[in-house]
Amino acid sequence: MASGFSRDAAMALLEEWTKGESLRKHGLAVSVCTESYGRREAEKLGLAGAEADAFAEQYASAGLLHDMDYERHPSLEEHPFVGVKHLRELGWPEPVLNAILAHADYSGVARESHLERALFACDELAGFLTACALVKPTKSIMDVEVAGVKKKMKDKAFARAVKREDMTLGAELLGIPLEEHVGNCLKAMQERAGELGLVGISS
Numbered sequence: 336m337a338s339g340f341s342r343d344a345a346m347a348l349l350e351e352w353t354k355g356e357s358l359r360k361h362g363l364a365v366s367v368c369t370e371s372y373g374r375r376e377a378e379k380l381g382l383a384g385a386e387a388d389a390f391a392e393q394y395a396s397a398g399l400l401h402d403m404d405y406e407r408h409p410s411l412e413e414h415p416f417v418g419v420k421h422l423r424e425l426g427w428p429e430p431v432l433n434a435i436l437a438h439a440d441y442s443g444v445a446r447e448s449h450l451e452r453a454l455f456a457c458d459e460l461a462g463f464l465t466a467c468a469l470v471k472p473t474k475s476i477m478d479v480e481v482a483g484v485k486k487k488m489k490d491k492a493f494a495r496a497v498k499r500e501d502m503t504l505g506a507e508l509l510g511i512p513l514e515e516h517v518g519n520c521l522k523a524m525q526e527r528a529g530e531l532g533l534v535g536i537s538s
């Protein structure tokens with residue numbers, strides 16, 4: 336990505352606009368998952384080195400920025416439109432802006448590109464995986480397993496706010512089975528558990 340529109344710049348914007356710890360952590364968790372899909376897609380496209388890095392960085396940035404305006408502008412009229420307007424003024428690349436718009440069902444922006452699909456697919460799932468980690472006695476993402484996540488998806492009382500149908504649709508949009516999507520995101524979050532604050536408590 337052109338300098339000025341890096342993952343670091345996205346992180347700085349997230350921290351400027353969002354003071355709440357949990358919304359910051361949500362952005363970071365989603366970004367870890369989207370970035371992993373960016374890496375996979377870059378490989379599929381035959382990109383390597385700096386080109387692959389720049390490609391994945393757009394995915395990471397979209398994850399960090401997708402709810403950037405939610406704390407200040409949570410209404411359906413404003414989120415994510417206020418954030419996207421600001422990002423557009425700063426000159427952020429359109430693929431990132433479109434993905435942020437498309438993650439909101441009501442924006443009218445279709446999910447067509449791989450980045451648009453990946454962001455939507457990772458949004459609810461990253462939150463759900465975090466919830467799965469926090470109910471473990473160790474509070475560690477390392478103790479979460481795909482089978483356990485699927486079981487929890489069927490438990491309607493658990494993490495009620497997370498829309499199961501969005502997780503299923505996300506996997507469909509990516510063209511992979513739900514188990515694989517859960518496994519991909521879980522692995523991405525486990526690899527960066529320290530950053531996410533999900534290493535857990537030591538026994």
Ligand SMILES: [Fe+2]
Nearest residue numbers: 365401402458
């Ligand atoms: Fe989100």
